[in-house]
Amino acid sequence: MILDVAREQVLERGEGLDEAQVREVLRLPDELLDDALALAHEVRMRWCGPEVEVEGIVSVKTGGCPEDCHFCAQSGRFESPVRATRLDIPSLVEAARQTAATGATEFCIVAAVRGPDERLMAQVREGVAAIHAAVDINVACSLGILTRAQAEELAELGVHRYNHNLEAARSYFPEVVTTHTWEERWDTLMLVRELGMEVCCGCILGMGETVEQRAELAVQLAALDPDEVPLNFLDPRPGTPFGDLEVMDGRDALRAIAAFRLAMPRTVLRFAGGRELTLGDLGARQGVTGGINAIIVGNYLTTLGRDPHEDLDLLASLSMPVKALSQTL
């Protein structure tokens, strides 16, 4: 049985499941779901420890993106209600300060762009320096597809981690985005790795992909050996091409959490967007006792998440220390 194999291979030896094995986990019957989550939790405790990493994100440029990612309310090509806005440097520093006060160790600057132009690079240059001078927190960036020169500059600025999501399996990506390719995203991730920044690479599940493609995605992510994987579940936004898709079944989402943890025993697996909708109130608890070991506090760019204090209270009730707090207490 796949969970017995996983216990020996992943829990004992720390070797992630391969594609066929991930498929088996994704197809487990409901009666075995709790067992799969329990094993994923054991794997996470064994290979990552009990700490939960907390991260805050801020958007310096929201909406008006020229790309056509079919899930995204920030694309300027769809009739979605997100307006293009920009954030100034003092507001950015204040957001970093508030994020650090929650115990978060990472603060990610995000922009809805295909890739940064010179104006955005100048803003990031100034913003990263201002945050480093005023707040004790790691700065991460998510600015889309990078040129080598831009990636080099971010590394020199001391950007700790770079986020760029593969979003979907290679075979499904053309159904999700037509204005750039999966390979362009992959190339940026390789640059980030080569230049010594931590690689954060996530995905969105529930976009109409098959179970086979979900397994394909898990092993493509694992092949990157990412430091962090933010796991999103599609929140179908009105006006986007995926606006009419059904919300992913909660049990399938939990199966996916367990399967992704078993494919990537050592990575930081982060709950990102859409989890409230897909999993409801119980989702956070089942996730962090089923393989998840990081959360985002505050809002998820365009849709409201939970109050950060609810998440922090939950971690306290589960005796899971927040990384930064456990270092300072």
Ligand code: SF4
């Ligand atoms: S590149 Fe990013 S911001 Fe732009 S449409 Fe795609 S997901 Fe949205």
